[in-house]
Amino acid sequence: MKRVGIIGGGQLAWMMGDAAKKIGVELVVQTPSRNDPAVTIAQDTVFAAVDDAIATEILAKKCDVITFENEFVNLDALSLLAQQGVCFRPSLKSLAPLLDKYHQRCYLRDLGLPVPDFFAVDEHLNSVQSQIKALSFPVVLKSRRHGYDGQGTFIIPDWATLQQQLDTSIKDKTASQPLFLIEEFVPFTRELAVIASRAVDGEIVTYPVVETQQEQQVCRRVIAPAEIAPHQAAEIKAIAHTLLNSLQVVGVFGIELFLTADGKVLVNEIAPRTHNSGHFSLDGCETSQFEQHLRAVCGLPLGNTTLNAGSAVMVNLLGYENSQSDYKNQRQAIAEIPQSHLHWYGKTESRPGRKLGHVTVLLEHQHRDQAIAIAHKIESIWYPSSLSGLK
DSSP: OEEEEEEOOSHHHHTTHHHHHHHTEEEEEEESOTTSGGGGTOSEEEESOTTOHHHHHHHHHTOSEEEESSSOOOHHHHHHHHHTTOOBSSOHHHHTTTSSHHHHHHHHHHTTOOOOOEEEEOTTOTTHHHHHHHHOSSEEEEESSSOOTTTTEEEEOSHHHHHHHHHHSOOOTTOSSOOEEEEEOOOOSEEEEEEEEEOTTSOEEEOOOEEEEEETTEEEEEEESOOOOHHHHHHHHHHHHHHHHHHTOOEEEEEEEEEOTTSOEEEEEEESSOOGGGTTHHHHBSSOHHHHHHHHHTTOOOOOOOBSSSEEEEEEEEOOSSBOOOOHHHHHHHHTSTTEEEEEOOOSOBOTTOEEEEEEEEESSOOHHHHHHHHHHHHHHHSOGGGGGGO
16 A cells, blocks of 8 residues: 655644545654644644655655645755655656745746736845835835735835835845746736645646636635636636646646736746635535545646536635634534535634634536635524625
8 A cells, every 4th residue: 555645734634634545545644743733634743844854854755645735845955855766756856946936926937827927026125126126116015935814915095005025024144036027917807726736757637727806815616617708718728738748747746827808817926735615526526636636746647627517616614713623513504505515624613804714615617606605604504694705
């Protein structure tokens, strides 16, 4: 039986548990806390920070291949293990251009893929004023590393706010390169995403393109499939093929995109792992993104990605308070919605914005308004009425 090591023990690793049983794979997890979700499904656990390369060396001795639940890793340290024969999938080489968001943007641009205009900026605003004039406000300021769920991303309306944000941001004073990038603000009509997987033999499969809806820059809802033109879906599929083939990826990647008012598709960001926009596949597809990822990294044939319902809507259950509640009553009410499938991550602590679980509802037909109405019903159950403005 093949053993797969996973660096990271959050819900993305936890959701690989059922898939591992299905295809006969054992999971070994490297994670810092005994309370992390994936600890409950792992056959073995190395308790250490995800960027602890010494712990990863121990992990490597317990498994056949190592993969990643998140991208907050130390590639330089892991490269020493790779030189010693440790098998990482996706490879460290395929991750290298993506972990710094500025480098990622440059890589996408150099591939000829459509991206927003952007440039790097350091904490002293060197050479920024002339470049800002070329873009015009508002702009988007992003931390180049370690941003997720909206953290490290700021919509900047004017020059004074930019200066203030850079002054107040927590910065690594020892960094030898710029810490942020600035990109044009895209007045998109919809945000889109696609999950794509590439096998060891180069086969690529994609899931249906989905619409993602963010609030406060955190994903709240996903509608599958997105109501877009066939040529737009084909263009997004081609983008996925170009990217994964260029990187020689093995595994699942999430690709986030913008759709502009004039129908253009722009690539926003790449997640080199399973992704929130693909959670619907757990209940809506024959092969979930989590099974697909394990299939890819284990060298197995990739599975069917066809949606097995007319459409699906996924809603994240986000924390809205500091609490240790398990929200049993709300979960029971949500579970009574017809064709609903609720996944609770078992986290022991809630805090505002934290992803505690998600629910997917399968629908007979593709109807965006119906999907949004169901999402709002779920949110009306989950969030207190005092927080209705969040919805």
